[in-house]
């Protein structure tokens with residue numbers, strides 16, 4: 001490793017230029033060139049994100065959620081990956097034009113990521129404290145001792161009991177929920193501007209998942225950072241997200257505010273996802289409405305709309321012509337030929353709002369203490 | 376549903392307990408008394424044609440309960456009766472029959488199918504083992520089954536790797552139905568699948584149940600999936616069954632504080648509902664089954680625990696007809712409607 005990077009000016013200190021957003025992803029395309037052909041993994045992704053906001057990214061397995069995030073972070077090996085077009089601006093600066101040295105400073109410091117599998121990103125041979133403090137040593141010039149001290153505080157902050165003892169333990173001594181907390185502590189160590197969390201709760205039980213979501217929200221309130229939450233769980237995005245991007249076959253098929261996606265969706269794939277979820281309604285048990293068939297191969301994409309082979313509303317044009325984004329004045333876009341046809345939008349599923357059954361009431365949260373009952 | 380809760384039960388589980396030695400291998404001392412208390416004193420019944428859902432967090436003993444019923448592992452204590460017969464007293468012949476009547480569907484559609492067998496061989500294997508029909512008859516049945524589960528019968532000679540996750544789970548289902556069993560233990564059959572594919576498989580399981588009158592023991596950690604498919608639902612925590620009732624009561628009037636916190640923690644895919652509902656966020660992880668807490672096993676995390684909870688084990692008692700709960704203070708909780716879109 002070369003010298004410390006303490007002389008870099010942190011990009012996160014730079015003011016966001018007038019009229020721009022914290023993060024702007026514009027028609028980003030990244031394909032893998034493999035022996036089997038070209039994998040169209042990121043195929044025209046666009047969105048914007050501001051400070052304090054949470055973007056939820058949802059879609060089926062293999063739809064390109066992780067690869068999109070890794071492309072933005074500059075973590076895709078090129079080759080086999082290759083940027084085929086588009087831009088990524090962070091505080092107005094083009095990330096795709098940065099050198100690897102600049103990206104190394106941005107990663108962890110300005111934009112931090114929690115990876116899908118904590119066991120592959122926590123190194124089994126290093127103590128937790130060493131790993132949580134690594135960013136501070138690397139980006140902030142902390143001494144070993146200072147970094148360990150701060151790591152202990154961070155573990156305490158994310159709710160790990162007995163942090164003085166736990167900093168000296170190894171990942172295998174942690175439960176799944178504790179590893180996820182340690183990952184969050186590590187990601188937040190340098191106060192990043194943007195936290196990208198790739199399925200941070202998928203492997204966890206619901207009661208632990210609720211703790212982790214609560215923690216991420218508390219941290220966001222405190223630090224004002226933006227969050228990109230990648231998940232296949234629509235419940236988790238309903239809980240956390242301000243904006244949602246729905247991906248299908250490497251493409252964003254719909255993007256909008258959480259309300260727009262859940263209550264005013266304009267894309268048949270989003271409708272299908274919503275209809276596939278077992279209903280919460282208690283008065284009847286209707287059969288679920290699955291989306292028939294399977295997602296297409298990203299190597300041999302069908303002609304026209306990638307969803308056409310599974311779309312119950314597909315007509316001739318869908319198999320011929322690829323739909324462009326149809327955008328409303330609020331920035332809600334849908335990649336469906338009929339997204340602005342009011343007659344077509346009547347096919348959208350019923351929601352609690354359209355049924356006029358808006359839930360009301362003042363929520364109450366009870367948090368138990370770890371020692372509850374022994375008092 | 377098709378359930379018949381009045382007649383004699385198809386399956387009766389009485390005080391089922393399963394302990395594993397704590398230390399495996401060379402270190403396992405002969406005199407070591409330490410055990411993993413995986414399942415402790417669990418009792419319930421499953422009736423012909425019904426779906427009995429079993430939920431709870433990772434490691435609470437759901438799979439062990441299923442495996443012990445299947446005799447894939449022997450219980451430490453307790454009894455299992457199938458159609459009134461004590462499974463432990465069965466002779467070889469009866470056990471073989473039992474294996475016909477009870478089938479298993481596994482969680483992992485990738486690992487549970489032998490990659491070197493064609494799907495025709497995989498699906499017909501139970502029939503081959505039990506000597507049902509000639510080879511031709513068996514292949515005819517396989518083709519019919521493939522059609523029933525929505526796969527192309529032409530694909531009978533293909534291998535598992537040529538199918539997607541949802542399709543492989545259909546292959547596992549076809550195999551489980553090959554002998555028209557009376558009970559299928561489904562261990563997390565849709566957990567590895569995307570929601571759209573999950574919905575396909577859940578619908579299939581329901582259709583087949585209607586067609587064949589099969590009962591399911593449906594094990595899962597996803598509460599909304601269990602709600603959708605089950606007639607009755609039981610909740611486990613750290614090896615104990617803590618609550619059991621018909622699905623509607625369990626989801627609208629949960630009495631056990633653990634059931635209440637579980638239900639309140641499930642994120643609902645509806646932002647309005649999500650914003651307006653009450654929640655209980657439990658602290659910490661479930662304790663180790665090596666050294667379960669004294670008294671009520673939930674007392675270390677329970678929001679309403681009393682002094683007696685760490686001393687006295689609550690009895691699993693019938694608080695209303697058909698509604699069982701193991702809690703000293705069981706009472707309906709204000710969580711109730713607010714998490715459900717009524």
Ligand SMILES: Nc1ncnc2c1ncn2[C@@H]1O[C@H](COP(=O)(O)OP(=O)(O)OP(=O)(O)O)[C@@H](O)[C@H]1O
Pocket residue numbers: 032034039041059060061062063064065066067068080116232298
């Ligand atoms: N190094 C690689 N070479 C070739 N193809 C790749 C590579 N990495 C990923 N892919 C492909 O890119 C596509 C998108 O993968 P990605 O991991 O982003 O999916 P995902 O939406 O995160 O899915 P999941 O929900 O399963 O995590 C997949 O088809 C995957 O097979």
Ligand SMILES: Nc1ncnc2c1ncn2[C@@H]1O[C@H](COP(=O)(O)OP(=O)(O)OP(=O)(O)O)[C@@H](O)[C@H]1O
Pocket residue numbers: 395396411412413431432433434435436437438439440596664
């Ligand atoms: N063969 C075994 N030897 C020792 N311990 C075991 C064995 N099988 C299971 N256990 C332990 O018994 C407990 C219950 O495990 P079980 O697999 O039944 O849980 P589960 O509820 O199915 O969990 P999951 O949702 O993760 O599948 C766990 O603590 C587990 O570690």
Ligand code: SF4
Pocket residue numbers: 267268269305306307308309311312313314315318323335336337338
């Ligand atoms: S463009 Fe056609 S196939 Fe694609 S989502 Fe819209 S209606 Fe369906």
Ligand code: SF4
Pocket residue numbers: 373631632633671672673674675677678679680681684689701702703704705
């Ligand atoms: S018995 Fe006590 S500790 Fe156990 S669930 Fe009931 S109130 Fe809580």
Ligand SMILES: [Mg+2]
Pocket residue numbers: 065066067116198
């Ligand atoms: Mg991923």
Ligand SMILES: [Mg+2]
Pocket residue numbers: 437438439562
């Ligand atoms: Mg299990």
